[in-house]
Amino acid sequence: AETAETFRYESDISRLRTLVIHSLYSHKDVFLRELLSNANDALEKLRLTSLTERGVMSAGEPNVTISVDLDEGGETGKIIIRDTGIGMNKTELARNLGTIARSGTNEFLRKAEEGGGADGNLIGQFGLGFYSCFLVSPTAHVSSLPPATEANPNPEQYTFISSASGDTFEVVRDPRGNTLGRGTEIILNIDKDNMEFLSTSNLKALIDKHSTFSTTFPIYIRERKQVDNPDREPEDELEYEHVWTHVNDKAPIWMREPTEVPDEDYVDFYRAVSKDATADPLGWSHFKGDTASGVSYRALMYIPASLPKDFWNSIQSGANNVRLMVKRVFITDDLGVEYMPRWLSFLKVTVDADDLPLNVSRETLQNHRFLKQLQKILIRKAIDLFTRLAENKPDEYREVAKLYGNALRIGMMESDKFKVKLANLLRFESTRTNYTSLAEYVENRKEGQKQIYFMAGVGEKTEDLARSPFVEKLKARGYEILLLNLPSDEPMMGALNNYMGMKVQDVAKKGLLYGDEEEDAAEQRELAQQNIAFKPLIQWLERVFKGQVMDVILTNRLVTSPCTIVVEHHGWSANMARIMASHAG
Ligand code: ADP
Ligand code: MG
Secondary structure, eight states, X not given: OOOOEEEEOOHHHHHHHHHHHHHTGGGTTHHHHHHXXXXXXXXXXXXXXXXXXXXXXXXXXXXXXXXXXXXXXXXSEEEEEEEOSSOOOHHHHHIIIIIOOOTTHHHHHHXXXXXXXXXXXXXXXXXXXXXXXXXXXXXXXXXXXXXXXSSOSSOOOEEEEEESSSSEEEEEXXXXXXXXXXXXXXXXXXXXXXXXXXXXXXXXXXXXXXXXXXXXXXXXXXXXXXXXXXXXXXXXXXXXXXXXXXXXXXXXXXXXXGGGOOHHHHHHHHHHHHXXXXXXXXXXXXXXXXXTTSOEEEXXXXXXXXXXXXXXXXXXXXXXXXXXXXXTEXXXXXXXXXXXXXXXXXXXXXXXXXXXXXXXXXXXXXXXXXXXXXXXXXXXXXXXXXXXXXXXXXXXXXXXXXXXXXXXXXXXXXXXXXXXXXXXXXXXXXXXXXXXXXXXXXXXXXXTOOEEEEEEOTTOOHHHHHTSHHHHHHHHTTOOEEEEOSTTHHHHHHHHOEETTEEEEETTBTTOOOSOHHXXXXXXXXXXXXXXXXXXXXXXXXXXXXXXXXXXXXXXXXXXXXXOOOBOTXXXXXXXXXXXXXXXX
């Protein structure tokens, strides 16, 4: 017989495993959620593979089964979790469960060592879920059998064995042979300290809490039930039998009627899909409809509690968070920018369509009319959701404006059609207040004011912007000036151009109008007089700065600063020139 092959955990993994085990000590129950989520992933992978590889799906129902084997005395025992998913061959067992340092590893280590690991939510997010089995079991036995394919018609079952401590693990040909029809079996050894997990009713409650929403395949648990025997005499011993109970048999939340779903359920579902047990979504929209092409769909959209950590990457790559299901079966979460514009990639969306063909490849799907209509639906619903929040839940909306302000600005630049609606959603700091909309700005304008004034400086403090000489004169005259410091602010203002009939005006550029121009005319006359007096100085400055400035002029725009540099109306401001230079660099 083949001997076991011993592997050494990569040093990072070894460190991580220890860290996971220690930091999650008080959140042991996450192990079940993580193992079920892996089982569900494996079943989804199998389904996708079966679209291109014939015969892969043939054996057995795709499902997950959980059973408990009590030792004598009932205080210790085993939990056995099986799935009929894609499985792992010998190499994959070693690689996926033991040796590969995954992309998020370093970030996880940093966060966890800073103390963030203790809340039980980090591991799922960082692809370390498997190690949570060591929270309840000193050992893990993972046996796996991939499906037979044309390339590999006779797969063999292998077992991965590891203990919670120790730097090595083994992979061995399963001495029992191919006992699984297909898929993966995990055996956990539960000791007395963790005996609560040997109770099937406790396990069922945990599944209800964490997994009913996020698992799409059936989960069965083996339970001991009393036999209802009408012929039993009172003195006879009770009879028991084992039955498989379908645990997650409720309709998924997005399939229910929006009016019948309580808010807590929306929050729970969000927590399950975001793998963050304490986060509150900032808002959601649950809707259904029929497209012009006759496809009925239901969808659930969330504004996440925090900006996804890969948001700026996904703005570049076009990746998003839309999960497409057909009749409750997961199809893809890889739909691309044609279905969700980049600036909305932070939204978490589940779309379930009724009448799409189930067994089509992604390529065929992409040409389907429903998908062509999907993007429009999603943009419209997202903007409706933001608008509703801004009107009805100002506190939540304030957070949205803060977290997703850059995204909304980019959206405003990208979509002409929704330009005004998106402009309504923007919020700014100004010399008057630290939170205003454009509409509120316009409402508060000074008599005669014809422009919306702004001062921009990427990354600068708004207090510093407020002290700029450009702002001084306007402020002195009682005008409000928007203080903008996001990278997207200035290009967005350029694209907006005007709002409610008022032109937006960069106070550092030519074209500034005060609205009290009569007063100005008198000053102009006075300036003309002074011009004569200042002529020698102006001529001298022109000589000194020849080739560097276009013109030297006398101005009444400054209050306390002696001079300033102004940009031509169509030229780049110093600020924009800086953004461009930083990109070129
Ligand atoms: P993640 O699920 O985020 O990738 P995990 O630590 O939970 O991280 O799992 C690591 C990897 O092990 C998975 O990506 C998958 O390749 C593999 N794996 C884990 N459980 C199973 C399973 N039940 N069936 C098939 N592969 C699995
Ligand atoms: Mg996982």
